[in-house]
Amino acid sequence: MIRLSPKIKHKLYQKRHVVFLIILMFLVTLMALTSPHGKGTFISNENDELLKTLWQEKQRGQVNQGTHQVNQGTHQVNQLVEQVEELAKGPLKDDDPDLLRLLRERYLSKPSDKPADLMLNREGARAKNYNIYRTAFHSWIHINKILKKLFSDEPPHFFVEAGALDGEFISNTLYLEQDLGWTGLLVEADPLLYAALPGKNRKSWSSQTCLSPSNVAERLTFETYEPRDDRDVAAALLVRSTGNLAGVHSPAMGQMGSKIPVEVQCFPLFSYLLALNATSVGYVSLDVEGAEAEILLHLPWDRVDVTVWNIEHRATNEGFKVHYEEPWGLRAPPPRPHPPPPSGSVGGREGDEGREGREDSGEEEVPPPKKIVYVTQHDPAEGKDPYLVRFMREKGYRLYDYWDGDYTFVKADSEICRKHCTVEVEVEVE
Structure with a gap:
């Protein structure tokens, strides 16, 4: 050895x-x-x-x-x-594979698997002030009643809420998610509002982006608003909720707070639906402070299926009017010889049944007293934009309800419309 x-x-x-x-x-x-x-x-765009x-x-x-x-x-x-x-930053078209991949992997946050953490379930002065909208904000109360009527007996579906704020305050979709088991997508452009959204533990996708007013992705300036003085939490959130894309004619017209511009990535509505494989949608809440006309005009309607829309829109936003009048000059609804009478149906729903008969009889019609509910002293049943109504009708929808700038459209051939739609007044066209 x-x-x-x-x-x-x-x-x-x-x-x-x-x-x-x-x-x-x-x-x-x-x-x-x-x-x-x-x-x-060995990067492959296919992988x-x-x-x-x-x-x-x-x-x-x-x-x-x-x-x-x-x-x-x-x-x-x-x-x-x-x-x-x-x-x-622009332009990638709404169905571009690279754009969908970017949106899916960088700008969409997955639904939470944790129990919801909502102000609704809290006590104290701050929570009480936060939740005041549930008893004092007529527009939210009105829409919530409509959603309960339309969807309470329907199976869970997919929703989209654009203008989701913090995911709870005046949310139109929280009821669908919490009570009916829906899931969906929450989109909010304001970075401060969105910062509170993940903590709510919503069972839905979310994105701190904005809906593009075109059919391409682009980076745009979003104007947020800070309260000019010390306000309670609900009032401060209302001021923040009026944020809008720069250059857009927003309902609040930037009068509620001090403007703070931020750069935000925006995607077409169709891109979100493709990225989530959700082109069949039960409900869309579109509260985008003046950008709704451009968003809807650029949506490929033949490639999506939405049953119910809630659209906040003021007739002072002339996007739909321009769509009909300016390009061709012949598609505008003809002017009425006199303004339409106040609606006689509940909740501002169109209802002029029997009007022609009363006019032909020669009897003087006594209009019913207007129900003034806001301190601004306007009738919430007035102010409908006939151009928006016509546009949605051409896409196959009926105006189910109108209330103070909030339109509810239901797809005419849907089962929900067969159950709930009433007779709609025809728009006079040549």
Whole structure:
């Protein structure tokens, strides 16, 4: 048996240690190259799962920097992200695969799996003030009653709420989610309002973006508003809720607070639906402070199926009027010889049944007294925009309800309309 001196044994041990380190480094490199993280150098636009992993790695800043290959892959991922984000500033069309991938992986937050954490379930002076809208805001109360009537007996579906604020305050979709088991998408452009939304633990997707007023993605200026003085929480939230895209004729006209412009990424409504594979939608709440005409005019109606729309719109916004009058000059509804009489139906719903007979009889019609409910002293049943009504009718919808600038349209051939739609007054056309 050969005996080795201690000196030789020590040298062999050192060499064995070096060989072990070399083998270990080789294995680490091999694992980096063959794992999903290591495939960064072989990026394919067709591989959504790979790209998803790389997006997440970049966002968390946890890409392994231990090898040259991973560094190279990370660099290419960064370049790809920057290229797509640059394109998203405009223009990428609403159904572009790169745009949908960017929206899905960078701008959509998943539904929460935690119990809801709502001001509705809290006590104290602040919660009481926050929840005052549930008993004092007539518009929200009116819409909530409509949703209960239309959907209480319907199976869960998918909703979209654009202008979601913090995900709870005057939310039109919270009832659908909490009581009826729906899920959907909440979109809010104001970064301060959206910051409170994830903490509500809504069971819906959410996005701190805005709906594009065109059919392409673009970065736009969004004007948020701060209260000019110390206000309670509900009043402050109302001021923030009037934020609008710059250049848009908003209902509040920027009079409720101090303007603070921010840059926001915007996507077409159709892009959100494609990214979530949800082109069949039960309900859309569109409260976008003046951008609704452009959003609806650019929607590919033949590729989406929406049953019920709630649209906040003022007739002072002439987007639909321009659509009919300016391009062709022949499609505008003819002027009426006299203004229409006040609606006689409940909730501002159109209802002129029997009007012609009364006019023909020659009897003087005594209009019913107007029910004034707001301190601004206007009739919430007045102010309908015939151009919006005509536009939606041409898309296959009936005006189910109107109240103080809030329109509820129901798809005419839907089961919900067969159950709930009443006779709608025809618009006079040539």
